[in-house]
Amino acid sequence: MAVNQMTAQNPGTTHGRDQAADTPLMMLTYRSRATSPLSETQLGDLQHTAAARNRAEGITGMMVYNDDRIFQWLEGPPASIARIWSSISRDPRHADIEALSMQTAPSRLFSRWSLKLTTGPADPLIGEMTAATMSSTNAAAERLAALAIAAEPTEARLLLHAAYAEFRSIAALTELLIEPAARALGDLWAEDDCGEYEVTLGLCRLQTFLREVATDSMQQQIAHPLVVLVAPLPGEIHMLGATLDAEALWQAGHDTRVRFPSTERALERIVATKWFDAIDLSLSPAFSREHRIERMRHIVDSVRRASKNPALVVITGGRAFYDRTASSDDVHAHTSSTSAAHLPATVARVLKKHA
Known part of the structure; x- marks a missing residue:
């Protein structure tokens, strides 16, 4: 598949609906299987249509397509997420639709994109994030910490792979995301939001995911x-x-x-x-x-x-x-x-x- 990193952005706009303190932000992740292979043209049409609806609903996010598998991360107002999810669930272009998580989130991770679409030969969980998003806030590290101790660690793996796809540097990934996430796990324990077992589990998962992204690293x-x-x-x-x-x-x-x-x-x-x-x-x-x-x-x-x-x-x-x-x-x-x-x-x- 030749399509790679197609992006629908919102130049000069912000998603103000969820900026108000009394309006929660919801995050949805799911995976599915395309019922038939999607061509470059079909993917382009899909991205264009979905991005337009996301803009109208105040939704941002990313989608990874590889080997007929789809993974999508969406974030926005709860009512908008519910409407988008209803549409996704009824879309005949994919099957085996599985919601991995639907939960509140402290902030957006993909605020620049109505829909970021990435394809290629890499692991289908790999997407991209901007370095600005990662470095301007500690929200990504806090999110990674929470996801690392979740029952299903798929989203933690996605987030770490996504960051590495952008940085292409283990050093940057370590300093900007992994080490802050480790400290965030300790903070969760200090606030009685998890136990020491969960902290140890989360650190082990971070260590495992690091080894995954570091497999292609080169020694000077x-x-x-x-x-x-x-x-x-x-x-x-x-x-x-x-x-x-x-x-x-x-x-x-x-x-x-x-x-x-x-x-x-x-x-x-x-x-x-x-x-x-x-x-x-x-x-x-x-x-x-x-x-x-x-x-x-x-x-x-x-x-x-x-x-x-x-x-x-x-x-x-x-x-x-x-x-x-x-x-x-x-x-x-x-x-x-x-x-x-x-x-x-x-x-x-x-x-x-x-x-």
Whole structure:
């Protein structure tokens, strides 16, 4: 199918109906199967007609078409969503229509588009978002957090794939969406909107979806790669931070070794038997873990004593360091990292300083 990224926008207009505080915003997602393959002309006609009706109803959204499968995300006033859904449900051009979610939403994610239509050979869940939409508000990260702990994680996968389709950068995806979503999960827990199990589940799903979008990532070739050990602090069950750090360091061209030691002694054995230029130790990206700061300091000291490299550089990360409830001095590290996106530059800077 040659059609790709056809867009119907609303130049110079806003969807003011849902801007009033007393008017809720509804979000609907569904998937279906076309009863017969749609040609480029048919898709163009479909997009034109649907976009015109969406404009009239104050609806925005996106549709992905691939291999006769359809996925659509619509957002707008509840009454308008109900009318559009009624029409969609009776449309003979598709079958196996399944509503995935219909719920209130804090803000629009596709405010620029009456209908964004994307086709191509990629995963049918992949669409696009504008970088402006993603960076101008934290709504996307908060939405991703909520979707990551939903019973059906399809929409979380869509949102993450959509962002990557726009950014084409794991670093940008990490800093602008995944890490804020991890912190948003911690905030949901702090507000008693979910339990610790749901936070852990959400982080695991984010980690899984990251691996999906990172499958085509390429490693840079550099002259003198560093050997870096990446590990969560022993006892830390949230692995997303270590996964993000490892991906960033690997993409930057470094010899990255990822380990998940269950005990302090196991971590000591790793650094005692293998030369590492640096070690990256992480706490949870969702929780501050203030009660583990003292133990982290003790482990950093013991790792330095056990290290085969007497000049081992130690970098720490996690929400505690992002929120500045802890500093690198508190844990006897050389420095701390607030985002995996900046970790390679941080490692290089610290090593140069302490060379």
